[in-house]
Amino acid sequence: MSVKPSSGSSPLEGPTAVPDDDFGEIHNWTELLYFFNHTLSECHVELSEDTKRVVLFVLYLAIFVVGLVENLLVICVNWRHPSRAGLLNLYILNMAIADLGIVLSLPVWxxxxxxDYTWLxxxxxxRFTHYFYFANMYSxxxxxxxxxxxxxxxxTNASPFWQRHxxxxxxxxxxxxxxxxxxxxLPEVVHIQLVEGSEPMCLFMAPFETYSTWSLVVALSTTxxxxxxPFPLIAVFNVLMACRLRRQGQPEGRRHCLLVCAYIAVFVICWLPYHVTLLxxxxxxxxxxxxxxxxxLLYFFxxxxxxxxxxxxxxxxxxYNFLSSSFRGRLLSVVVRYLPKDQARVGARASSSSFTQHSIIITKESNLPTAAEPHPHPILNFQTPSLPPNLHSTIA
Known part of the structure; x- marks a missing residue:
């Protein structure tokens, strides 16, 4: 949650008259805030702050509830039942912890x-709440x-050195x-202060003489x-991964390509509007x-x-989790473990039946022994035999 740039509604408003077209004659925070109040009010844009507050409350609440449940499930499943993807899932576990940290800060916002932006x-x-959010956001x-x-x-790398280390x-x-x-x-958080006025507000308050420089440095570094x-790295390596899968002509290649597109699209949709508006x-x-x-409009939205x-x-x-059949299987195991014993037996029999069916499919199509060990991702293993074991659940 980057601190919102001063938009005009502030308890620090004062009667000082400031020329609308001359920033050079602004010498303190009171004059600057009055300038924003005066110039923006001339637009006469009728936008309902009450409606915006209701919409924001509903959005925050929905993200909090859904994100809390999802990330807790991801952490629980990956912590208690690590998949055959091994330590590649370590990134997914840590990402879920970071996302959970962001979600836990939402009630404050x-x-x-x-x-109405009153800080209590x-x-x-x-400072700590903003620092906690920023640290988890970057993580x-x-x-x-x-x-x-x-x-x-x-x-792509099968070198012995990489396999060992x-x-x-x-x-x-x-x-x-x-x-x-x-x-x-840290450079941004040290300049966040509680501003006491008619109502206390938590604002980014760098020294007035260097405020524009500090705000630009912070915004540019954030972007x-x-x-x-991150975006070029995420896009390039996901596209390269999709191209490799397509060239191999695997039946699941199209599905993996769609997932790669979804990875990139979600990152762009979530973050691009935010950084453009901030800058x-x-x-x-x-x-x-x-x-x-x-x-x-930018200040309002x-x-x-x-x-x-x-x-x-x-x-x-x-x-990165719920679309993977491996994760869903491990999630089912966690759920069955905490069910009452009678229901757990039924769930265990259903799970055993499901795995038996998968084993039959593998045996029939790949001529493996009928006693082959059930695998949480059997179809993908058959169709993409060249995939390393620690990639099965992360690209499925």
Missing amino acids: MLEVTL WGSFFC SIFFLTCLSVDRYVTF QHRVRRAMCAGVWLLSAIIP VLGFLL LLTLHGTHVSLHCYLAH YDVIDCFSMLHCVANPIL
């Missing part, structure tokens, strides 16, 4: 919006990037991602580290001049776009 939790939580994006790169490298490399990468994500938000660097609002007034109506970006916490568990 939900109440803040409902209270004190100065410490003003989720970086783990997704690592997963995309590692999946392709594992699929891949687990150690993944552990080191996960530790590095958490450390890097803990450091990156570069959160989108411009435009940061550049407005000091580096570029936006039309009054456009500026007003910034919170909605920011909320919309959090949909990745709901989409990631579906794309």
Whole structure:
């Protein structure tokens, strides 16, 4: 949740008159906020703040409930029943933990919006809540990037060195991602303050003399580290993976290509509008001049776009877990384990019957011995025999 750029509604408004066309005569926060109030009000754009608050409350609540359930299930299943994908699922587990951290911060933003951006939790939580969100946001994006790169490298690299050291490399990468994500938000968080006025507000308040520089640096670093660097890596390595699968002419190749397109599309849909809006609002007034109506609309819809970006916490568990038959099988095992004994026996018999049917299919089509061990992903194993074992569940 990046702190919303000053839009005009603030308890710091004052009577100081400021020329509308001269930023050079603005010398303090009161004059700057008055400038925004005065210029934006001239547009006479009638947008309902009450309607926006209701919509935001519903969106935050829906993302919180669905994201909480999904990510808790992903963490529980991958923690208690690791798949044959081995430590490649380590990225998925850590990504789910990061997404869960984002989801747990949503009640704070939900109440803040409902209270018209009044902050009730004190100065410490003003900074800590934003820091907690930023750290988990970067972690989720970086783990997704690592997963995309590692999946392709594992699929194409059969060198003995990689086979021996891949687990150690993944552990080191996960530790590095958490450390890097803990450091990156610090320059922005140190400038977040609780502003006391008629109503306390949690705002980005860099020194006034260098505010435009600080805000531009923070916005650019957020966009570069959160989108411009990860997106090409995610897109390129997923496309390369899809091309490899298509060239092999596997029956599941088309499905994998559609999944790859979904991975890229979801990332773009969630994050591109957010970063474009953030940059435009940061550049407005000091580096570029936006039309009054456009500026007003961007300020009004910034919170909605920011909320919309959090949909990745709901989409990631579906794309990288629930669409995998291996994950669904392990999820069923977890559910059966906590059912009453009578229902558990029924579920176990159904599961055993399902696995027996899969074993028959494998035996019939690939001439394997009838006593072959049931595999949670048998059809994919038969159709893509060249896939390394630790890729079966992550691309299915």
